[in-house]
Amino acid sequence: MTELTSLTIADARDGLTTKRFSASELAEAHLAAMEKARVLNAYVLETPDVARAMACESDRRIAAGKAGPLEGIPVAIKDMFCTKDVRTTACSHILDTFVPAYESTVTAQLWRDGAVLLGKTNNDEFAMGSSNETSFFGPVTSPWRRQGANTPLVPGGSSGGSAAAVAAGICLGATGTDTGGSIRQPAAFAGIVGVKPTYGRCSRWGTIAFASSLDQAGPFARSVRDAAILLRSMAGHDAKDTTSIDQPVPDYEAAIGKSVKGMKIGIPKEYRVGGMAAEIETLWAQGADWLKKAGADIVEVSLPHTRYALPAYYIVAPAEASSNLARYDGVRYGLRENGRDITDMYERTRASGFGAEVRRRIMIGTYVLSAGYYDAYYLRAQKVRTLIKKDFEDCFDKGVNAILTPATPSAAFGIGEKGGADPVEMYLNDVFTVTVNMAGLPGISVPGGLSSEGLPLGLQLIGRPFDEETLFSLGEVIEQAAGRFTPQAWW
């Protein structure tokens, strides 16, 4: 990393305001770093022309004293967000030439506030995966390596490209989408901060849907403060998404440094899953200790339905996905494989356009919604979801301000190591994160330390609905105690 690419967003903001460097210089430094880091495959599309033009505009606005809150900040956008006139693919063959004529609400708000687009980042196809290995554009290689080894590791997923890009210093911040852990898990693997806001906090309009009732956009950044800065721009009510909530967006950055004294932090006993790695357990206890030292009360809490969350999630999410992905039919846009008749065209297009994991989830989803199975699967999963939500509500009703858990059951694994024979092995990565999506709550993943192999491990904080501020306050306490983690550049 150069000086300019290793800045935090907060530092870069100061540098731009004091004219220590220009937005164009900042963009150029990143474009050069991106070129050098292509081996990571973090970007599926670099947009240097767009970046230069936007940076130029930013410099003009800075000069005119009209800088927005993110003026000149170069960011990467997960390829699930539709970007006007910039190819958007969900990293799927079925959309690999799709150029939207519209801009997603979340990205439009980033540009409104002055951010600069560097490019579109890699992700698991349609955000379905926990390792970024299902992307049509190939896997992302994590900038992290185990100590003394050069085995390529996964960055986590589905937002693997965004996480890798932030960690590798080829953007200052990035967007992700989180349906079952797709922001928090890769953030943990990459040693950075990732936030899954409350369901309804960010508009879903213009974001390619995976599972509508679970999908939520959120930021990746190298510090808790940076994540707070980004979320303020991304969040907000949108009349075009009726599930977005009409509540004012607080100044999240103001929550940084706020005392957490007297806050009640729940430690859910059900998250002590069998066979949990000792170092994860140690990290968790360490996290609790840091918060305690900052004046918080640590209490044990119970979330009794936790163990049903993952199976229920893998019914609800595929069910919604099977319907959401029906529009990719070769009729109006995207890939078309011609066939004998309409049915043959559908079959050829979808067989060729979707990868194995997406096909698997469409089939699971179709199955659980079909006549005769709906009650046994989908309806029951929805009931489980209600119970999970109630678990958290009971907890918060008892005065708990936030819940602390590990973000993942392990550190990053090697590319090709998991899920080859049994997809459930891969699904288990989401065991600590899916409950949060099922309950619609906000969650943050903050780096807590390194594993014995030198790989980042993350802690997750789960908050009350629309209380992201508490998560930022607590997250910063952990960040202050644990420090920040940067991979050694090997690329």
Add this chain to the structure above:
Amino acid sequence: MNAPARNTRLIKGADGDWEVVIGMEVHAQVTSKSKLFSGASTEFGGAPNSHVSLVDAAMPGMLPVINEECVKQAIRTGLGLNARINLKSVFDRKNYFYPDLPQGYQISQYKSPIVGEGEVIVDLPDGESVTIGIERVHLEQDAGKSLHDQHPSMSFVDLNRSGVALMEIVSKPDLRSPDDAKAYVSKLRSILRYLGTCDGNMEEGSLRADVNVSVRKPGAPLGTRCEIKNVNSIRFIGQAIEYEARRQIDILEDGGRIDQETRLFDPGKGETRSMRSKEEAHDYRYFPDPDLLPLEFDQAYVDALKAHLPELPDEKKTRFISGFGLTPYDAGVLVGERETADFFEAVAKGRDAKIAANWVINELAGRLNKEGRDIASSPVSADQLGTILDLIGEGTISGKIAKDLFEIVWAEGGDPRAIVESRGMKQVTDLGAIEKVVDEILAGNPDKVADAKSNPKAIGWFVGQVMKSSGGKANPQAVNDLLKAKLGL
């Protein structure tokens, strides 16, 4: 639904009578400027794909947003059908693949519709009234249109209708004959048009029906039904039921059984044919649409809409009978179309309502019918017709002359009073002039005079002669009086 069979509606079979049982699902396009979940126009007849938003084309990441006007229209419709309004309802996805269905699912309401049970009172041609139960009304999206005749090897898709709001109005199986069904749809159409919630235009597809038909022996349990899809005229509904009931009776009487299936009506051949069997039926995989929150409003919202409902056909009919002294038949005819009822009221205001009704129903409606026009485009206005009636009432013109005058106004327009004046159509009330004519005719027909003395009814012949010879302008009453006096009757 198990009311005793009305004997007059039974169908004769080879071994006894059969009863036909009909339930209908009427799809009515909601009158609204924009679509159910997008801002695109609902205007009919635009160039293909000219009324299509990103949502209607199901572009990636697009989300539906409910159009409140469509919700209000559905509530108004529910109120007009005396139905329960559900303060909470849910939109579901009905999943199936079809080129004119861009999302791969139709947003509809499955388990929790916006409107629950209600009823419609239907007047039958024989004067009887029956109450038909409404099962539910729900909101749903229309699909686009596949065009197969634009290219030798390709089909084209027009998405202008994609996403337009429909109300599916589901009846209970309370209908027992083709006449019942036709009268039900006519009444439904009338109510919707009064409410302004659907224009009822069947040619443009604004109103179409799926007809469920089964047959049974009177008193027996319900038979297996067949659904006839998308019948788009009231006449075809009658024909389709007629054919389908006979087809099912023939099968059953031959010892066969009815397969539950979906059928299509071919208006050219006047028959129904199989479209798909129960086994081929889609599994629609309904589930609540996660992009939309449940639709909720409070009773005050419903009450506010109720307070502004127009007078509906049933109320209007009652008022026409009690207030104007019309016969139930005349009142029924007049209230069928709100425009006709309004026209009648304008004509009847301050005049003899029965005469007004008679003129509107017989002269005006007859003439409009003959030329295939509707009352909104009537060349004779309510004012003009009212003036004609005034001229009759004042004795200025006779009823006969009035009909001529009506024709002139129809063809040329203008003020009827001025026309009567300028064309010398005024009735002759000068008794001397009439007497002169009467005397001439009596003198010229001594045999008829003798005849009339023994047969008073023969006076009619003399009246006719006098009227003829006066060019229709003699006052008929005066002619009658004079003749009676002169003939000594």
